[in-house]
Amino acid sequence: MDTDLPAKIGAQHLPLRDQVLAALRKGIISGDYPPGERLTEDRLAEDFGVSRNPVREALRVAEAEGFVVILPRRGAVVASPSSATIHDIFAVRERLEPLAARLAAERAAPSDVTSLRGVLEQARQATENQNLRRVAELNSALHLQILEISGNPWLASIAKALYLHVQWVFQLTAEVRAPHSWDEHIKLVDAISSGDGDLAESVALAHVGAASAAARETTHG
Amino acid sequence: MDTDLPAKIGAQHLPLRDQVLAALRKGIISGDYPPGERLTEDRLAEDFGVSRNPVREALRVAEAEGFVVILPRRGAVVASPSSATIHDIFAVRERLEPLAARLAAERAAPSDVTSLRGVLEQARQATENQNLRRVAELNSALHLQILEISGNPWLASIAKALYLHVQWVFQLTAEVRAPHSWDEHIKLVDAISSGDGDLAESVALAHVGAASAAARETTHG
């Protein structure tokens, strides 16, 4: 109800509900709010220093996005992504990310390719410096950028949401695959910059497939 | 605030926000709230006989689902699905519905197959009776049922949302393709009941592809 708000949430000019939603997503993905944790409206309102109204609106959207489960009259709890869930998500990603790669290959402007190669280069450096956190960030950035380049907002938005959930689960277990997935990323960017949609699609499929297999091992193998 | 609420929204025991969301979706898809229409909170609150709070929560979710666009400090307007949008949606559906068909073929229980064939039979009768509205309903039911049978909730939820948008756009233009799409539906159910995932996937791809082509013709051809 007073000035501790910007400190905790950031002094943007976005509606509070959006700031709360962003903070909530971040808190959940980071493990700050672990799966199963009860999220009472009062508690979140206090955590973020806002009233209950923006919290409630943020919770509804978080539910639609699959981050929380709301039981009527009982409130919200952080969702518990099971291995079944992660398997289901990968099944969808295996269809969508190859499509995104194909579209990206067909539509990428030279500046897009330059930008993708920039990410690859930064990742190479981060790998040399053993900065795994940074490598993971760049991994994410690369995928999201390809989604944007695809030029299909529905595809981008859906795949992005799925990708967020994958990040969430992997952060909770422990990402191991990052290092050698970069060979695949290089091939993927090469395919996109070549403009060969078929090639980009098949490389992306192999890439997501490998990630999916690794996920299976990590989560219940 | 008084007793005109259950009359307009239905006396379910769901939270009002969910009832409002359902009514809002329905109003938008039916064309009751046409694209571009301003949806002020007070107006919706009056329409549904509730206060602003449940309306606001419903609007946030409707925005996440792509039915309305919310401009900060300026309120919500019904989204305007352009031909670009519908093209983008079909591009995604062409990947997801075949996957759903494959999974359904691989997992369908005998009761599922019976249920699907029941829908087909009802559709045959409705077609004989020239009941086009009913045919459209059954069309929708068949697709949604296959999504359920796929057993992948993420896939089902995403594809369902996309399908709703397709229905919306087609209702606004005028569905013509319904009659001869039922040959394809029969083939699809046959493929699913045969348990042949490859076949089901390719039939579904052809089916969505045909719908996509028809959509292109209708919307800007």
Place this chain on the structure above:
DNA sequence: TGATTGTTCTTCGTATACAATTATCGCTTA
């Protein structure tokens, strides 16, 4: 032990208030 009751916590919805912003409309002026 097992069923019932009662207490407490929380959500859900309503109502209200008010600041900030945006839209509207009439008025002035060129």
Place this chain on the structure above:
DNA sequence: TAAGCGATAATTGTATACGAAGAACAATCA
């Protein structure tokens, strides 16, 4: 008449309070 300007109205964004209903859990009683 057309354009620009300013006052006014309408709407959102946020906060707060309150009552009702439901769920969980403990205490009571048969």
